[in-house]
Amino acid sequence: GESVGLHLPTLSVQEGDNSIINCAYSNSASDYFIWYKQESGKGPQFIIDIRSNMDKRQGQRVTVLLNKTVKHLSLQIAATQPGDSAVYFCAAEEEGGSEKLVFGKGTKLTVNP
Amino acid sequence: DAMVIQNPRYQVTQFGKPVTLSCSQTLNHNVMYWYQQKSSQAPKLLFHYYDKDFNNEADTPDNFQSRRPNTSFCFLDIRSPGLGDAAMYLCATSSDRGGALHFGNGTRLTVT
Numbered sequence A: 001g002e003s004v005g006l007h008l009p010t011l012s013v014q015e016g017d018n019s020i021i022n023c024a025y026s027n028s029a030s031d032y033f034i035w036y037k038q039e040s041g042k043g044p045q046f047i048i049d050i051r052s053n054m055d056k057r058q059g060q061r062v063t064v065l066l067n068k069t070v071k072h073l074s075l076q077i078a079a080t081q082p083g084d085s086a087v088y089f090c091a092a093e094e095e096g097g098s099e100k101l102v103f104g105k106g107t108k109l110t111v112n113p
Numbered sequence B: 001d002a003m004v005i006q007n008p009r010y011q012v013t014q015f016g017k018p019v020t021l022s023c024s025q026t027l028n029h030n031v032m033y034w035y036q037q038k039s040s041q042a043p044k045l046l047f048h049y050y051d052k053d054f055n056n057e058a059d060t061p062d063n064f065q066s067r068r069p070n071t072s073f074c075f076l077d078i079r080s081p082g083l084g085d086a087a088m089y090l091c092a093t094s095s096d097r098g099g100a101l102h103f104g105n106g107t108r109l110t111v112t
Helices: none
Strands: A004-006 A010-014 A019-025 A032-038 A045-051 A056-058 A062-067 A072-077 A086-093 A101-103 A107-112 B004-007 B010-013 B019-025 B031-037 B044-050 B053-056 B064-067 B073-078 B087-094 B107-111
Touching: A004 A086, A010 A019, A019 A086, A019 A107, A032 A062, A032 A072, A032 A101, A045 A056, A045 A062, A045 A072, A072 A086, B004 B087, B010 B019, B019 B031, B019 B087, B019 B107, B031 B073, B044 B064, B073 B087
Parallel strands: A010 A107, B010 B107
Antiparallel strands: A004 A019, A019 A072, A032 A045, A032 A086, A056 A062, A062 A072, A086 A101, A086 A107, B004 B019, B019 B073, B031 B044, B031 B087, B044 B053, B064 B073, B087 B107
């Protein structure tokens, strides 16, 4: 089945810097990807999604980049703020078109003031 | 605000004592999911309902059951909790299969 992995389990940045969180997926047939933010003691919160017919999508201070050639997904956060401190998960649609999402292991982002 | 609500936020049960976690949604979504999340790990799907159609994951233990009496409510029953079942249990919804999931804030289960 699909496996989704993150390159770094932790990331520490200074307030105001840009953050980049990376993710790799295994199934070249996956066509839907989501980034979630999970703060301590809360459920995952939707940040941004992207379908495979796009290679870039922008939201408010966030950008998702998709490189289907190398099966790589990244989340860029501009001007990172202390409130961005959380665990970030990428998720990809499962192999075989079952439309279930498989989550990666998560990157813990710490923003230092 | 439309949302996914899980009760209770914290649940303590004894080893082997049945426990039920509940989830309600005001989004009127067709699909409801239950995930298990252990410390520092990704959420793991246990099962989901597409409307009334129950879909169990192959590796979900028989100890875990679910009920969905109507569109708004879904329950997770753990028949005989073991110490290894201590985790955060997350309920999520989506309007249809393949869409973004909307999560509740979870129930943290402790087994003593």
